[in-house]
Amino acid sequence: MKTEFSLAQLADPDIKEADKILRACVHCGFCTATCPTYVLLGDELDSPRGRIYLIKEMLEKDAAPTEEVVKHIDRCLSCLACMTTCPSGVNYMHLVDQARVRIERDYRRPLTERALRYLLSLVLPNPKLFRSGMLLARLGRPLAMLLPTPKPSATPTLLRRIKAMLALAPAHLPAPGPSAGTVFAASGARCARVALLQGCAQQVLAPRINEAAVNVLTRHGVEVVLVKDEQCCGALTHHMGRDEDALARARANVTAWTREADRGGLDAILVTTSGCGTVIKDYGYMLREDPAFKGPAARVSALAKDITEYLAGLELQGQMQGGVKAQASAHAGLIVAYHSACSLQHGQKVVSLPKELLSKSGFVVKDVPESHLCCGSAGTYNLLQPDIATRLRDRKLANIASVKPDMIAAGNIGCMMQIAGGTSVPVVHTIELLDWATGGPRPGDKG
Numbered sequence: 296m297k298t299e300f301s302l303a304q305l306a307d308p309d310i311k312e313a314d315k316i317l318r319a320c321v322h323c324g325f326c327t328a329t330c331p332t333y334v335l336l337g338d339e340l341d342s343p344r345g346r347i348y349l350i351k352e353m354l355e356k357d358a359a360p361t362e363e364v365v366k367h368i369d370r371c372l373s374c375l376a377c378m379t380t381c382p383s384g385v386n387y388m389h390l391v392d393q394a395r396v397r398i399e400r401d402y403r404r405p406l407t408e409r410a411l412r413y414l415l416s417l418v419l420p421n422p423k424l425f426r427s428g429m430l431l432a433r434l435g436r437p438l439a440m441l442l443p444t445p446k447p448s449a450t451p452t453l454l455r456r457i458k459a460m461l462a463l464a465p466a467h468l469p470a471p472g473p474s475a476g477t478v479f480a481a482s483g484a485r486c487a488r489v490a491l492l493q494g495c496a497q498q499v500l501a502p503r504i505n506e507a508a509v510n511v512l513t514r515h516g517v518e519v520v521l522v523k524d525e526q527c528c529g530a531l532t533h534h535m536g537r538d539e540d541a542l543a544r545a546r547a548n549v550t551a552w553t554r555e556a557d558r559g560g561l562d563a564i565l566v567t568t569s570g571c572g573t574v575i576k577d578y579g580y581m582l583r584e585d586p587a588f589k590g591p592a593a594r595v596s597a598l599a600k601d602i603t604e605y606l607a608g609l610e611l612q613g614q615m616q617g618g619v620k621a622q623a624s625a626h627a628g629l630i631v632a633y634h635s636a637c638s639l640q641h642g643q644k645v646v647s648l649p650k651e652l653l654s655k656s657g658f659v660v661k662d663v664p665e666s667h668l669c670c671g672s673a674g675t676y677n678l679l680q681p682d683i684a685t686r687l688r689d690r691k692l693a694n695i696a697s698v699k700p701d702m703i704a705a706g707n708i709g710c711m712m713q714i715a716g717g718t719s720v721p722v723v724h725t726i727e728l729l730d731w732a733t734g735g736p737r738p739g740d741k742g
């Protein structure tokens with residue numbers, strides 16, 4: 296794609312990067328077929344190619360984003376299915392991230408919208424505030440039923456969004472998990488030492504996920520550290536275009552993990568929420584212009600791994616030749632529909648490892664049809680765009696139901712909450728099944 300940036304514009308490293316990305320696009324439109332919003336809405340401007348044109352024009356003109364641009368960028372899930380499909384290697388992620396920063400900086404949203412976004416960026420990354428918010432939401436749920444139900448729309452009202460938030464609040468909140476600074480010793484001889492990201496929303500909604508990860512890791516000789524002073528990874532605010540907040544969190548985490556790596560050694564920084572993993576793996580890029588942080592951030596990104604990537608390098612108990620040992624276990628033969636979180640399959644290109652781990656452990660793993668399409672969760676998307684998100688969830692649920700699973704597994708808490716909101720089939724994290732298969736409790740039996 297031909298671009299028309301001036302030399303002065305190209306002196307800005309962000310514009311230079313955008314120019315490189317835009318020039319890689321050959322307008323072929325292959326990406327439109329796998330874009331969830333294009334599949335649902337059928338509007339070229341709600342496709343990756345259409346959004347790329349909008350972003351190009353906005354950046355070239357160096358003008359404030361128009362309402363039209365904001366509408367179509369806001370509808371993008373950042374699911375990155377377009378990046379998997381694109382034959383030209385267009386880095387849509389870095390382009391849309393830049394567009395969101397521009398919108399946040401130069402576009403004045405209506406007051407209620409600004410207030411809502413501010414509240415989300417304040418509450419979601421802070422576990423204490425998030426817990427209080429969830430408790431309040433539970434109290435507010437009966438009230439929500441009295442409110443009128445607005446018509447579904449791809450441009451939802453504030454009332455519709457509030458109702459969506461209240462509906463997503465879980466009926467019960469588990470007790471908090473272990474605090475930062477805790478070290479879990481390896482059983483037997485220690486073969487490795489890792490940090491485990493504590494996460495923000497996940498540690499409130501489902502501390503059982505990291506508990507399962509700690510069980511599996513320590514059972515296999517890995518010492519696990521919950522690093523002190525670690526923060527939310529910044530993904531939530533990064534995807535809202537609040538880059539200052541996201542970069543401050545990235546720097547704080549790089550500092551905390553580097554300190555821990557220098558002090559006690561770290562073989563990896565493990566992540567059980569793939570949405571966070573994608574951003575941490577991108578810290579090196581996000582901080583590339585910061586002389587003090589670019590080196591340490593690249594080191595952190597290189598250490599970051601999804602939990603399944605790390606476990607694939609270990610020989611897990613019960614994964615004996617051909618699954619012979621696994622066949623005698625209680626879980627053997629259980630049908631698991633594996634939901635491939637977008638951040639894992641498109642963002643990190645971790646596609647088959649989780650399924651292989653589950654199969655080798657004795658589960659019968661079923662691929663979900665249309666697995667490339669997002670479930671609609673996408674960070675804060677299901678709160679800000681509830682109607683598109685619900686349509687995507689219902690489509691996902693119908694695809695999942697077609698494989699008649701006993702359980703649904705996913706590697707991202709956002710997807711788990713989104714899918715669980717529409718089915719009675721248990722939705723668990725992949726690591727919970729691996730914990731069960733290697734000697735831990737059956738998911739749902741505790742916590």
Ligand code: SF4
Nearest residue numbers: 330371372374375377
């Ligand atoms: S990130 Fe997802 S929703 Fe956004 S343009 Fe790409 S495929 Fe479409």
Ligand code: SF4
Nearest residue numbers: 320321323324326381
């Ligand atoms: S598939 Fe890639 S090259 Fe083709 S239009 Fe989409 S982004 Fe551009």
